[in-house]
Amino acid sequence: MTETRVPIPTLERLAIYLRVLLDAHEAGIQTLSSQEIEQHSGISAAQFRKDLSYFGEFGKPGVGYSVPGLIQCIERILRLDEEQPILLVGAGNIGSALVGYPNFQAHRLRIAAVFDNNFVKIGRPFGDLVIQDIARIKEVNAEIGARLGIIAVPAHAAQEVADLLVEAGVTGILNFAPTILRVPKHVHVRNVSFLQELAVLSYHATEDALCVNGQATRGGKDGV
Amino acid sequence: MTETRVPIPTLERLAIYLRVLLDAHEAGIQTLSSQEIEQHSGISAAQFRKDLSYFGEFGKPGVGYSVPGLIQCIERILRLDEEQPILLVGAGNIGSALVGYPNFQAHRLRIAAVFDNNFVKIGRPFGDLVIQDIARIKEVNAEIGARLGIIAVPAHAAQEVADLLVEAGVTGILNFAPTILRVPKHVHVRNVSFLQELAVLSYHATEDALCVNGQATRGGKDGV
DNA sequence: GCGAGATTGTGAACGGTTTCACAAATCACG
DNA sequence: CGTGATTTGTGAAACCGTTCACAATCTCGC
The missing domain is CATH 1.10.10.10 (Winged helix-like DNA-binding domain superfamily/Winged helix DNA-binding domain)
Structure with a gap:
């Protein structure tokens, strides 16, 4: 070794x-x-x-x-020997699936807090938790001390959320939004992209190699 | 080239x-x-x-x-130039997030049918669709002709669902269940594992390299 | 206690992706 | 029309991860 x-x-x-x-x-x-x-x-x-x-x-x-x-x-x-609290941002469909995901427990991963910026949602229950104001995330994580965060918001809000997570002390981000996040060097990001996965499958699903070479270059004309 | x-x-x-x-x-x-x-x-x-x-x-x-x-x-x-129908199996939390996922449309990916084996759920609306009996999947896909399928069921049911999807003519599977699927060679599988992603982040989130070498081997005693 | 059989840990070979660097192509402008 | 600035496409080199193969280690039964 x-x-x-x-x-x-x-x-x-x-x-x-x-x-x-x-x-x-x-x-x-x-x-x-x-x-x-x-x-x-x-x-x-x-x-x-x-x-x-x-x-x-x-x-x-x-x-x-x-x-x-x-x-x-x-x-x-993997640091899964003791409970690993996680901050979830985005109380939409994906967030909902995550708080209801049964397999986290066995790995000592626990979503410790949920945040959203939608005033209508704040205060409402979400799984076992209550949705909190994203503005308070830093304050809340001072208590929790989570190093992991999940971004489950629309793409246009993702970068802003990432910045807030980093400021709150998170050093690992799981990003469900289809965007490239800019983060400081010490922060790790992993992207989950359903679209990407399905695109790869879509390519393979049809085996006939319909090449589009020459045509493609010509197609460029309408843009230049 | x-x-x-x-x-x-x-x-x-x-x-x-x-x-x-x-x-x-x-x-x-x-x-x-x-x-x-x-x-x-x-x-x-x-x-x-x-x-x-x-x-x-x-x-x-x-x-x-x-x-x-x-x-x-x-x-x-990527074969995204014309609509790509998809079969979704599993009308739970993850399935729910997927039918509500707004970004599919821009890539011409469309969930064309939803299946479940839970008799209580069958017939109920699910997004724009109605949950159908998994037993009828082959029959239904004879109409649709989808080549892509999504598995969003618990791990213990995943292999069975994979078999059904393959039989229904699917050649690309997006698998959300934490299991290794056995499929024929011509079928492509891509796994999405939240646990795996979080585990990798968890490792990086704590930078101190706490090596556990010798101890580990000894820890084995209780098992042998 | 010892030999047969099983399985680990790892250096070296291999194969595949990424990065590099540059010739060929295109455009802008005088 | 020719020169200079720009950018592409791609062979070659560098890099990284996987596979291979085998010495070292351990157990079991006699």
């Missing part, structure tokens, strides 16, 4: 391994080999071992990995 | 360029250089040009790219 920076894909897979391990744990399985993890995760055994090697040595040669042990380790790595 | 397979990351970025171009178009801008696209998308100019080069030549040296022209080309590439 050399002191390299951990690749993002590795971190993403870590969350997958964790899910597999939690399932196995629930099923009462005590030990799993990298081979078996491959079967359950679809990720190659070699990849799994390499991923873990960034963080240390967690298995026993000839045996495999202790399920409860590895769960603990991965949770520690 | 050689006849290479297009990298997935390129396709993902194509959707981003398209968004930037649509914004520019709305603002009345007629021409954009790769440099300007970089400014608006956060993706390097060289990357942009390389991405487009997989599909042909769309720009004019010394000038840049015609905004309306390039919009058309990218839409054609």
Whole structure:
């Protein structure tokens, strides 16, 4: 284990391994080999071992990995070993789906507060929470101390919300708005774009490669 | 432009360029250089040009790219130039957010039918649609002819739904359930996992590298 | 206690994407 | 029409992540 920076894909897979391990744990399985993890995760055994090697040595040669042990380790790595409060901004459809999302709990992720700028919504209940005024976000997070925030507002408001989240002390933002966010260097952003995902699928869904080369260039005329 | 397979990351970025171009178009801008696209998308100019080069030549040296022209080309590439019907399975929170998602329209993506297996829900309105029995999905899609499907059901039901979608003729699946789906080779799956995204952010949100090496291996004892 | 069998951790090879750098193309303007 | 400034498209180089292959480690049964 050399002191390299951990690749993002590795971190993403870590969350997958964790899910597999939690399932196995629930099923009462005590030990799993990298081979078996491959079967359950679809990720190659070699990849799994390499991923873990960034963080240390967690298995026993000839045996495999202790399920409860590895769960603990991965949770520690991902900082999911203690409750991780999250600020949600945007009490619309997506926000609603998120507060109702049942799987957060198992990973100790908890939406600790919801904000919106719509005066009609402020004060109304939202899941177990009450919608608060976005203007008070900094003040509220002084209590909560959340480092994670979710942006579930329309694109045109997203940058402003991002600025507020950063000011409130958030260093990780999950962004559902289809916009590029400008944030300070120490803040991490991950974008979730349904459109992007569907666009990629749309491309693949039709296999005939209808190339549009020459035409395309000519199409440019109307713009110049 | 050689006849290479297009990298997935390129396709993902194509959707981003398209968004930037649509914004520019709305603002009345007629021409954009790769440099300007970089400014608006956060993706390097060289990357942009390389991405487009997989599909042909769309720009004019010394000038840049015609905004309306390039919009058309990218839409054609991504098969977003004509309406793309989508089957949604799962009339829960996430499904609800999706039918209410306003940005699909601009990309000609349309959720054409919603399915669920809950008898209480079947027949009820859902957005502009009526929830239909999942058992009839194949029959219904014989009419619609959708090639894209969205899985927004609990993890334990996801594989079964995937099988039904494939049988109904879908070749691209957007999966919101936290499970690995097994599908035939010709079917493409893209997973959206809030947990995974938040886990990655959670890792980065705390910068102190608390390594847990030796301990971890020992922690394994309780499992073996 | 020892040999057979299993599985890990990791350096090295590989393959694919991104970045670089520059020739070719286009336009503006005198 | 020719020169200079601009920008594209793309081969080559650099970079990064994945796959491979094997020595080191551990367990089990005799």
